[in-house]
Amino acid sequence: VDTLTTIKPEKISLSNRERIIHELYPQKFGRRGKIWTATLIVLCLIGAFAYYRQLRYGLVVTGMRDYVSWGIYISNFVFFVAISLVGSLITAVLRLADVHWSTPLTRIAEIIAVSAIFFASAIIIVDMGRPERFVHLFMYGRLQSPIMWDVIVIGTYFIISILLVYLPLLPDLKILIAHKEKNTRWLNKYYRFLGSFWRGTDQQFKIANRGITILCITIIPVAFCIHTVTSWLFATTYRPGWDSTNFGAYFISGAFLVGAGAVVVAMYVFRKAYNLEKYITAEHFNKMGKIVVLLALLYLYFNINEFLVPAFKMKKPEEEHLTELFAGKFAPLFWFAILTSMIVPIIIMLFKAGRKPKPMFIAGVLIVVGAWCKRFLIVTPTLLHPFLPMSNVPDNYRHYFPTWEEWAIAIGSLAGALLVITFFVRILPIIPIHETITEEQETIDVQPIATNGTATNNIKEKIIAE
Amino acid sequence: MKRIKIINYVCTLIAGLLLFCAVPRAQDSTPGDLNINLRYFMFNNKISYVLVNTKTKMAGKFQPVRKIGLSVYLDSVAGSNLIGKVNTDTNGNAQLLIPASLRSAWDASASHKFLAVSVANKQFAETSADIEIIKAKIVLDTTTVDTIKSITAKVFEFKDNDWTPAPDVELKIGVRRLGGMLPIGKEATYTTDSTGEVTAEFTKLNLPAEKGILTLVVNAEDNDKYGNLVYEQKIPWGVPIVQSDDWNKRTLYSTRFRSPIWLLFMAYSVMAAVWGVLLYLVMQIIKLRKLGKKVAVDNFSMP
DSSP: OOSSOOOOGGGSOHHHHHHHHHHHSOOOOOHHHHHHHHHHHHHHHHHHHHHHHHHHHOGGGSSOOSSOOSOHHHHHHHHHHHHTTHIIIIIIIHHHTTOOTTHHHHHHHHHHHHHHHHHHHHHHHHTOSSGGGGGHHHHHOOTTSHHHHHHHHHHHHHHHHHHHHHHHHHHHHHHHHHTGGGSOHHHHHHHHHHHTTOOOOHHHHHHHHHHHHHHHHHHHHHHHHHHHHHHHHHHTSOOTTTOOSSHHHHHHHHHHHHHHHHHHHHHHHHHHHTTOTTTSOHHHHHHHHHHHHHHHHHHHHHHHHHHHHHHHHOOHHHHHHHHHHHTSTTHHHHHHHHIIIIIHHHHHHTSGGGGSHHHHHHHHHHHHHHHHHHHHHHHHHHHTSOSSOOOSOOGGGSOOOOOHHHHHHHHHHHHHHHHHHHHHHHHSOSSOHHHHHHHHHHHHHHHHHHHTTOOGGGHHHHHHHO | OHHHHHHHHHHHHHHHHHHHHHHHHHHHHSOOOOEEEEEEEEETTTEEEEEEEEEEEETTEEEEOOSOEEEEEESSSSGGGEEEEEEOOTTSEEEEEOOGGGHHHHHHOSEEEEEEEEOOOSSOOOOEEEEEEEOEEEEEEEEEETTEEEEEEEEEEEETTEEEEOOSOEEEEEEEETTEEEESSSOSOEEOOTTSEEEEEOOOTTOEEGGGOEEEEEEEEEETTTEEEEEEEEESOSEEOOOOOGGGSOOTTSOGGGOOHHHHHHHHHHHHHHHHHHHHHHHHHHHHHHHHHHHHHHHHHOO
């Protein structure tokens, strides 16, 4: 897999090259960008204040009690972990499959993965009553506990995701450093710190390409591990709704779907905000649409497995839980999640007209919102249906509704993840500049060959030969 | 006037109903006669004692009579033959050992009579009961031939100043287990032959016991002639219990220092493999930096 081809970008005309650089160069925030960033910062600050209250008064400020000890924090954690899988899907799977059309989407996917996995780690600390004891996990952690496995695998995935952002970024850093007049002083310093050593020699390209290939191979099993282990946090606990052998595959398929949905949303937003119609084309949406439909069908299949089998047997402890989901107080949310995260997006994207940018954006938003609700439904209703009936407990132990502090922290963390992406886009190119220039060159080189009847599959060989 | 009549009728009806309900209850709550039951026990041919149980019929059921005073005598109701005075416990039971002062009277005869006389109180009139027994004993022998383990029990009665075999005595032979007695063979009971002997094969092999020591029990229960004879003996025919202490084993539920080896091996192998790759990649980035610096120096030094 040649990710960073050794074609000298100088081969394409200077004006074209400069045009691409100009169009893909990180831009200062406009008015809308500033409002957007300010809104996210305000949401983060409200979340920080709520967390300050939680630290000061303890977890009693939350709606969590003895029975529901995992509320929207853990739902948020599972959501972040799920969305982070997109890095391995778009970057690793498609790169290894030698799919070139996904090039403009790789960095979007990678940065979503990095910010999501960072906030997944953060929200798990927020869920702790005594966060200063987080270090105890490393000092006294038991390797037998799936929670320990999750800590290890999340840390590993975070590092891999960072490297997967960084290595393909090196040629772009050279371009950014070369255009220092467009950057602020501290940005120039930052770019030089990150990539001043990149000269773009053949040997450097060779090492970087090999590194990216190794990362793409490594990230897939690690990504599968992170989602499987997260599912095991539930599945290894004997409770109605969690006692399932289907959970690993169920989580992974769901994660692929929500990750792909998030990329679709990000594609649309960046396309609109930075006028990237030439780079993120309708064809990209069409192809992503087909992938999302496939993933939605896959997730629907695992959902049917997850609910139909226990519902058919209706074992007594499962009965109450399933009845609550299907027809009880969680039914509106359950059916909303099923419809928005799977059924409606499938219907929209199954047809070519639905795979256009705007309908795709709507479907992507539905998938992300539905996926968040689905994570809540995985975590909380089970905790409200323990095997031993609740008795002699205060009434608020029998129900769970998040307090404003929980909402503020959860929304703050989501805003934080978006803020990381926003700042990334401000500082670094969201579409790889060097790779785009290279692909432009490929197109120029291929056209005469293709008209002569030579197979387009020879592109790669030609590039390598050059 | 008519209203007063109706009120009178209603009052009479209520009074009648109350009376109807109250009479049977009063009758139910009135205790019946005191029933005294005496049982004689000889434990391991050494300790003889008498167990007294008192009960009465109340509300159609036998209920124990607690805290009722009893005097128990040997052979006749006389101060010199008094075994002891007791009050029954909450279950209506009382137990008395035959005192050393009655040793000569006990040895003087092969058969004895026990008499129990209750102290009259508000509920019960003075009541008495008695039981007559012949002195008897059980002798036990255990043998192992090849792998077959057997128990031979002999019952003797004291007759004509000598111990003579007691035929047709029904015995239970078993080992004491938590909550009762487990028969050692297929038979529930064994009956002594003309020589007063009975042999039973010990078929309950591999019974777990502390240090492998079982408590063998042979007893004659409520025998008309001999009362209750109980003989217990420790035998090393069990399988020693080996306490499996999982606390110090390497398990999934033990402490962090006792993780299973397979888990450590798997987890550390995976971690070493993945972090090895990451370390390699970091080394490659360092190599990229060095290459970049080298190219920069070369370009600078070119004329």
